[in-house]
Amino acid sequence: MRKMKLWEYIVIAITVLIVLMGNTVPSDEEYHKWLEAQYKIKKNCDSIRCINYSSEGITTTPFFMIAETNTSKRSKRSIKVLGVYKTFFVLENNLNGES
Incomplete structure (x- = not known):
């Protein structure tokens, strides 16, 4: 049996x-x-x-999702997250901005 090369381990x-x-x-x-x-x-x-939200955009791909939720008519009060591995990572959080 041959020994696997490093690049083969990386590909796997x-x-x-x-x-x-x-x-x-x-x-x-x-x-x-x-x-x-x-x-x-x-x-x-x-x-x-x-807090009631006014608009939302969710983009789902086979490998991750990106979601943005606006909590007012102004875009300054919004949150944008990346979802991967059943976990959400906040990319941008402007929920504590001006009302």
Whole structure:
């Protein structure tokens, strides 16, 4: 049996990561649950303890998702996140900006 070369190990590792990314892309529902848990932002707000959002854009690819939610008519009050491996990473957070 021959010994594997370094580049073969790298190709295998990258392939495994890509397959895992494809199987662990967060869904829209998971994003909304995360948004509500972290920032008390939800689409149908029934109480004064949550923030109702006005617009949202979600782009889902086979390997990741990017979502942007605006909480007012002004774009200064928004959050933009990257979802990968069932985790969300905040790219831009302007929720504490001017009202």
